Amino acid sequence: MFRNKNTVYLVFILFLLPRCIEPYVPYISTEASNKYVVSGQITDVGGYQFVNVSLSSPVGNPHYIPVLGCFVSISDNKDHVFSLEDVGQGNYRAWIDQQYLIPGTSYMLKIKTPDGIEIESDYDQMYRCPDIDSVYYIKEDLPTNDPLIFNKGIQFYVDLNGTNLNSYFYRWDLEETWEYHSSYPKEWTYDGEIHQIKPPDYSRMVCWSTQTIKNIYTLTTQNLSENKYKKLPLHFVDNTTSRLTYLYSLLVKQYALSESGYTYWEQLRINSNDQGGMYSKQPLAIQGNIKNITHPNQSVLGFFAATSIKSKRIFIKEVDGLIIDYKPICAPTWYRKGFLEVEEREYPVDFYWSGWPYLSTPLFLQPSCVNCLEYGGINVKPNFWPN
Numbered sequence: 001m002f003r004n005k006n007t008v009y010l011v012f013i014l015f016l017l018p019r020c021i022e023p024y025v026p027y028i029s030t031e032a033s034n035k036y037v038v039s040g041q042i043t044d045v046g047g048y049q050f051v052n053v054s055l056s057s058p059v060g061n062p063h064y065i066p067v068l069g070c071f072v073s074i075s076d077n078k079d080h081v082f083s084l085e086d087v088g089q090g091n092y093r094a095w096i097d098q099q100y101l102i103p104g105t106s107y108m109l110k111i112k113t114p115d116g117i118e119i120e121s122d123y124d125q126m127y128r129c130p131d132i133d134s135v136y137y138i139k140e141d142l143p144t145n146d147p148l149i150f151n152k153g154i155q156f157y158v159d160l161n162g163t164n165l166n167s168y169f170y171r172w173d174l175e176e177t178w179e180y181h182s183s184y185p186k187e188w189t190y191d192g193e194i195h196q197i198k199p200p201d202y203s204r205m206v207c208w209s210t211q212t213i214k215n216i217y218t219l220t221t222q223n224l225s226e227n228k229y230k231k232l233p234l235h236f237v238d239n240t241t242s243r244l245t246y247l248y249s250l251l252v253k254q255y256a257l258s259e260s261g262y263t264y265w266e267q268l269r270i271n272s273n274d275q276g277g278m279y280s281k282q283p284l285a286i287q288g289n290i291k292n293i294t295h296p297n298q299s300v301l302g303f304f305a306a307t308s309i310k311s312k313r314i315f316i317k318e319v320d321g322l323i324i325d326y327k328p329i330c331a332p333t334w335y336r337k338g339f340l341e342v343e344e345r346e347y348p349v350d351f352y353w354s355g356w357p358y359l360s361t362p363l364f365l366q367p368s369c370v371n372c373l374e375y376g377g378i379n380v381k382p383n384f385w386p387n
Contacts, residue, residue, distance in 0.1 A: 034058075036067070036119060037301045038290050042074055042107050044126060044308040046098030049074065049082075053111060054090045056301065066090025071112040076105050077123060103128035103256075109290070109304040118293040121304035122260070127167040129256035129308040133159040135234075136314075139322055142236060153238035154319055158252060160219065162227035169220050169262030171307075173253040174213035174235050177382060180242040181206055182372040183330040184352055184365060190339055191348040207372035207379045216269040220262055239325050242375075248316045249384070255307045260289055264303045313384065332363035 040051030051072055055065040072084040072092040080100055084092035106123040113119070135158050141150035158172060185200035213235050221227045235250065237243055257265065267286045288303040332352070335341040338361065342349055350370045351362040368374035 035299060035301055036113075036117070036292065038109070038111065038119065038121075038304065039302050040092075040109065041305040041307055042096070042101070042126070043306075044098075044101045044103060044129075046101060047095060048093045049084075049096050051084055051092045051109060051111075051304075052090050053092065053113075064090075067113055069114040073110050074107055075110065076100065076107050078105060102126070103308050105306070107304075107306040116294065119300055120291055120293050122289040122291075124261060124289060124304060124306040125258050126306035126308055127169075127256040127258065128165055129167060129170075129254055129310045130160065130162040130165055131310050132252060132254050132312040133161040135159075135250070135252050135312050137316065137319075139319055140236075151236070151238045152322060152325075153236055154244070154316070154322065155236050156234040156250060156252075157231045158234055158254070159231065160221070160227075160229040160254075162221060165227060165256075167256040168222040168227060169257040169259055170218065171255045171257055171262070171265050172217040172232075172234065173255070174215070174217070175210060175251040175253075176213060176235070176237075176243070176249065177208055177210040177251070177385075178243040178248045179206065179208050179246040179385070180372060180375065180377065181246065181328075182374075183328050183369045184350075186350060186370040188351050188353065188362070189348045190342060190351060190362075192344070194339075195348075204371045204373055204379050206381075207375065207377035208382055208385065209375065209377035210382070216265060216272055218262060218266045218269050220266075222259075239322055242326055242328070244316065244319060244322070245324050245326060246317075247386075249313055250316075251311060251313045253309055253311045255309055257305065257307055261303065261305045261307065264288060315386065328368070330366065330369040332365055332369070334361060334363055338362055 035056045037054045037056055038051065040049070042049045051074075053067040053070050053072070055067060057063050057065055066089045068088075068090065069086060070092065072086075073081055074084065074094060074096075075081045082094045082096050082100070084094040087093055103126045106125040108123045109119075109121040111119040135156065137154040137156045139153075140155045141152050142155075143150055156174075160170065162168070162170075182205045185202045185205050187197050187200040189195045189197070215235065217232070217234055219229055219232055221229055234252070237248065264286065271286065288301065290300040290302055290304055292298045292300050334354075342364070350365040350367070352365065354360045354363050373379060
């Protein structure tokens with residue numbers, strides 16, 4: 001399933017996000033199996049805060065092993081304690097009001113498993129995150145292994161301005177959403193008889209797809225003359241998919257980290273960079289801030305972070321000078337004998353007339369031609385999408 005251990009651990013870490021915790025299916029060495037894996041963070045956004053507790057699985061049988069029935073709490077250095085409820089599948093959550101989520105406060109995580117194992121994180125201080133200065137793109141051609149071929153697309157950048165703040169360590173998460181269309185409305189079907197849908201059904205002709213960008217983006221301004229940075233490269237989107245065909249949106253989340261949090265994410269970023277072949281470090285060597293108090297010689301994987309967040313969303317409709325080199329996977333099929341060649345096991349099939357109905361040849365359509373949901377998106381417009 002996965003090509004190397006680094007990739008798998010990275011996939012897990014990328015889901016340490018405030019909204020929800022995704023199951024972690026680690027693929028690691030046998031001696032590292034059955035270690036506790038803890039993921040989660042507390043942010044300055046009032047609402048549910050999430051933590052996930054699981055066990056790593058053996059290399060010969062990789063699967064997600066949730067740890068249920070734990071007593072989990074988050075406490076701060078102002079004597080507030082917040083108990084998390086077990087919501088299943090190793091996920092725990094607590095609703096914490098905004099008044100308790102103040103930059104400058106430090107937070108720690110405590111876990112007691114059903115077996116009596118006590119796990120704790122170090123205190124992690126929440127730093128104030130500056131507003132995102134600007135997010136923008138530049139049309140660029142990136143080189144490939146072939147010196148005559150370039151990847152054409154747009155390169156996103158972010159500018160940072162943390163003037164007058166004591167935050168010097170940062171991370172960015174990206175989430176992309178794009179609109180795409182099927183090629184035809186649903187109008188004609190055949191199931192042994194011809195049916196016409198009046199008016200044509202356009203409900204599955206426009207869809208939206210959302211994906212989290214898996215790359216890790218980090219930066220420290222600690223050794224710079226100013227707490228500023230211009231033109232930090234983010235995500236590149238090429239012209240060979242449906243992403244830039246109609247309307248594309250990029251949501252950028254900027255996190256202010258503690259120095260230990262930055263060090264952890266920076267090590268993950270280095271481990272995720274497979275340029276040059278072998279990784280310089282194994283992911284299990286990355287030291288988090290979580291300890292097994294009951295058995296100090298048994299390490300715990302993961303990091304519990306306190307972070308403040310700022311976000312900005314931008315939309316791209318057309319890129320001057322960029323030609324989209326993408327065609328939907330829809331190839332209408334002509335049958336020489338028309339409906340006589342359609343087998344009963346294929347019913348119902350969609351088709352359209354290549355000329356006037358009943359006086360021309362039917363062209364048969366695969367499901368993706370009339371149903372954009374076949375590409376994995378949704379046909380409900382996101383609430384942030386413009387009209």
